[in-house]
Amino acid sequence: MKHVYGWLLLTPAAILLVGFTHYPAAATLFDSLFSTGTVVRPSRFVGLDNYAALTDDPIFWQVLGNNFWFALGTIPTSIALALLMALWVNDRLPARALVRMAYFTPTVLPMIAVANIWLFFYTPQIGLLDQIGAFFTVPSRNWLGDPDTALACTMAMVIWKEAGFFMIFYLAALQSLPPELEEAAKLEGASRWYFFRRVTFPLLMPTTLFVMVNATINSFKLVDHLFILTKGGPDNASSLLLYYIYQVAFSFFDTAYASTLTVVLLVLLAGLAVAQFQLVEKRVHYR
Amino acid sequence: MSAAGRRAPLLETAAAWLLALLWLSPLLYAFWAAFHPAEYATRFDLLAPLSVGNFAKAWTYAPFARHFVNTVMLVTMILSAQLVLCTLAGYAFARFDFAGRDIAFGFVLVQLLIMPEVLIVENYRIMSRLGLVDTILGIGLPYMASAFGIFLLRQTFKTVPRELEDAARVEGCSFLGVLWRVYVPLARPTYLAYGLVSVSYHWNNFLWPLIITNTVETRPLTVGLAIFGAPESGVDWGVISAGTIMAVAPLLVAFLLFQRQFMQSFMQAGIK
Numbered sequence: 001m002k003h004v005y006g007w008l009l010l011t012p013a014a015i016l017l018v019g020f021t022h023y024p025a026a027a028t029l030f031d032s033l034f035s036t037g038t039v040v041r042p043s044r045f046v047g048l049d050n051y052a053a054l055t056d057d058p059i060f061w062q063v064l065g066n067n068f069w070f071a072l073g074t075i076p077t078s079i080a081l082a083l084l085m086a087l088w089v090n091d092r093l094p095a096r097a098l099v100r101m102a103y104f105t106p107t108v109l110p111m112i113a114v115a116n117i118w119l120f121f122y123t124p125q126i127g128l129l130d131q132i133g134a135f136f137t138v139p140s141r142n143w144l145g146d147p148d149t150a151l152a153c154t155m156a157m158v159i160w161k162e163a164g165f166f167m168i169f170y171l172a173a174l175q176s177l178p179p180e181l182e183e184a185a186k187l188e189g190a191s192r193w194y195f196f197r198r199v200t201f202p203l204l205m206p207t208t209l210f211v212m213v214n215a216t217i218n219s220f221k222l223v224d225h226l227f228i229l230t231k232g233g234p235d236n237a238s239s240l241l242l243y244y245i246y247q248v249a250f251s252f253f254d255t256a257y258a259s260t261l262t263v264v265l266l267v268l269l270a271g272l273a274v275a276q277f278q279l280v281e282k283r284v285h286y287r
Numbered sequence: 288m289s290a291a292g293r294r295a296p297l298l299e300t301a302a303a304w305l306l307a308l309l310w311l312s313p314l315l316y317a318f319w320a321a322f323h324p325a326e327y328a329t330r331f332d333l334l335a336p337l338s339v340g341n342f343a344k345a346w347t348y349a350p351f352a353r354h355f356v357n358t359v360m361l362v363t364m365i366l367s368a369q370l371v372l373c374t375l376a377g378y379a380f381a382r383f384d385f386a387g388r389d390i391a392f393g394f395v396l397v398q399l400l401i402m403p404e405v406l407i408v409e410n411y412r413i414m415s416r417l418g419l420v421d422t423i424l425g426i427g428l429p430y431m432a433s434a435f436g437i438f439l440l441r442q443t444f445k446t447v448p449r450e451l452e453d454a455a456r457v458e459g460c461s462f463l464g465v466l467w468r469v470y471v472p473l474a475r476p477t478y479l480a481y482g483l484v485s486v487s488y489h490w491n492n493f494l495w496p497l498i499i500t501n502t503v504e505t506r507p508l509t510v511g512l513a514i515f516g517a518p519e520s521g522v523d524w525g526v527i528s529a530g531t532i533m534a535v536a537p538l539l540v541a542f543l544l545f546q547r548q549f550m551q552s553f554m555q556a557g558i559k
Contacts, residue, residue: 005462006385013376014391016432021398024409031409088303095304101546102307105314108542108549110491112509113531116516117317120524128316160310168554221404224493227513242405242494249408250498258408265405273400 025266031259043256050260060261062236063244066151070240071219073155074162079211081163083204086170087196100171103164111161115228118157119144122229144230147237154229154238158222166211173207174200213276220265241265320528341529345515348526350503351533354511361423361496361507362489368431369485370478376432377440378466382452392441398434404494411498421505426496430489435556436481443477444470480552483545490538508534 032050037043054060089100106114121128122143130140143149177200185195223243226232232239232247239247242265249258319327321342327335345351379385380392403410410429411420419425447470455465471478493509500506506514512534516527542549 002383003385006379006383006388009375009379009383010385010391013372013395013432013437016372016428017395017398017434020403020410020413020429020432021401021406022394024406024413025397025401027409027412028406085303085306088299088306091299093300093303097546099303099307100550101543102311104546104550105311105539105542107553108487108491108538109314109535110493110509110512110538112491112493112513112516113535114313116512116527116531117313119516120316120320120527121313160313164310165553168550172554217400221402224509227493227497228516246407246494246498249411255408255412262405262408266401269400269405 028259028262028266031256032263034256036254036256046256050256053257054260054264059236059239059244060264063239063241064264066237066239067220067241069151070155070158071216073152074158074219075212075215078159078163079166079208079215081159082166082211083170083208085163085167086174087200089167090171090174100167103167105164106161107165109161111222111224112228114157114161115225118225119229122153144238145234147234150230150234150238154225157225157229162215162218166215169207169211170204173204177203209279213272213279217269217272217276220268241268317528317531320525321532323525325523325525341525342533344526345530345533349511349515349530351508351511351530353503354506354508354534357423357505358490358507358509361426362486364423365427365430365489366482366485368427369433369436370482372432373436373440373481374466374471376437377444378470380437380441381444395434395437398432399438403429407495407498410495414499420499421501423505425499426505426507427489429495433485436485439477439481439555440474443474447473479548480555483549483552484556487538487549 033045033047034043035041035046035049085103089096089103093099124130124142124145125140127143129143133140141149143153181199182195185199190198220240220242223240223246226238226240226243230238232243236244241261245258245261245265248254248261322337322339323335324338324340376395380388380395406429414420414425414428417425419428451469451473452465455469460468491509492507493513496507497510497513500510503511512530515530
């Protein structure tokens with residue numbers, strides 16, 4: 001009976017999961033082996049041709065590179081800021097709840113809404129950034145229209161959005177550290193910095209690794225801001241893999257190639273999952 | 288989040304405050320621009336006259352009322368479906384030793400990694416085959432069986448003592464009765480945490496709703512806001528800020544009221 005009941009309870013969720021996760025994932029792989037069908041030329045099996053096209057596609061390499069720089073530019077900075085925020089908020093700070101709220105607020109806001117606000121900062125001449133620049137007689141710039149600065153501008157906003165989210169993990173970890181450690185360090189006359197470097201930071205290492213892997217996975221899914229800030233431009237300078245997939249599928253209507261790109265994204269995510277799993281295993285061994 | 292830790296030195300307090308101000312400033316700026324006439328959008332004058340004209344304009348420029356209704360419907364529909372589906376599946380995984388359970392659980396966890404937004408191309412094709420393009424059901428369907436919800440409820444149900452279940456069985460409860468009378472009430476904190484995360488996620492979600500909707504009748508707030516805020520639409524900053532604030536207001540107010548609960552829920556969601 002338990003077999004029947006177990007499967008009966010699972011069935012509704014299983015149908016939806018298979019229908020919208022497993023089947024489309026398999027279909028993506030399948031479609032990447034076919035050409036995009038048109039009215040005159042139906043879709044046909046092309047083997048690995050789409051993958052060959054992929055390796056020859058400069059935009060693919062560009063967005064992949066952008067994803068790399070995007071991850072490298074946002075993750076370490078937001079983690080460092082998150083740690084700093086958590087250390088501060090964990091202290092007995094005047095109006096601590098208010099400070100914590102300020103740090104965390106960007107996390108609950110939709111990316112589209114915050115991008116709308118940040119767009120104004122970056123607008124040439126009338127934007128806040130240029131106005132501050134004008135005060136120091138720095139010439140005006142088209143921050144989002146310049147390939148040299150567009151990606152960096154999106155990264156600044158993402159750091160602002162993510163740091164407060166990572167903070168709460170550090171905060172929880174800090175609060176689970178035994179207070180005796182700090183008392184002992186005080187008795188020994190250790191400086192705050194020494195205590196942080198030799199005790200707190202190493203003890204927070206599992207949290208840091210955890211946040212790092214999650215942030216990396218996230219960095220492949222964060223594309224909403226591009227729709228507002230840059231549309232991936234100029235010349236794909238700020239585009240990311242998932243945004244490129246969107247463009248190929250829904251602006252260029254090349255679904256087979258979009259499936260091929262999706263396979264690359266799935267492989268990347270799977271690789272990260274393996275890394276995450278091994279990390280969890282490792283953490284178990286520490287105990 | 289207890290009152291542990293030491294008293295912060297003055298310099299650090301100042302730095303923490305400065306960073307907090309910096310972090311709030313984009314939002315504060317949006318409020319400034321929204322509540323002042325256009326000519327004060329970039330001029331910070333304490334004596335600038337307050338006005339709600341921008342809100343009135345935003346409300347008429349875009350069908351915000353419709354977007355609000357759509358978002359509320361979407362969020363409610365997704366959450367109610369998630370609660371039912373995830374409760375049933377979580378209960379199955381926690382308490383029924385059925386054949387293939389561990390493999391099935393592994394398959395469920397796959398969705399933690401391959402979120403529906405990664406599969407936009409294929410899911411769009413499925414929705415058009417089902418005739419669900421440009422429907423609110425079409426936006427919600429891929430998210431209803433949530434691996435995260437199943438996982439979370441399975442963990443919670445596992446902590447419920449077996450004796451409680453056995454006692455209820457002796458009283459004549461069926462297995463669904465046990466679920467409803469014993470497990471669900473005991474998992475209330477988990478439901479609350481999950482509900483908060485789900486509502487904020489779907490209130491803010493953008494990419495999939497953008498792809499699957501094409502008319503005002505189905506577009507949620509985020510998609511409406513993106514069209515409204517596009518530079519091509521030529522609306523001024525004050526009006527865009529007003530629209531932005533309207534779209535985030537319900538969630539922002541909820542967050543300010545239930546800060547602690549929000550942070551704890553988001554943390555649970557992250558740790559999994």
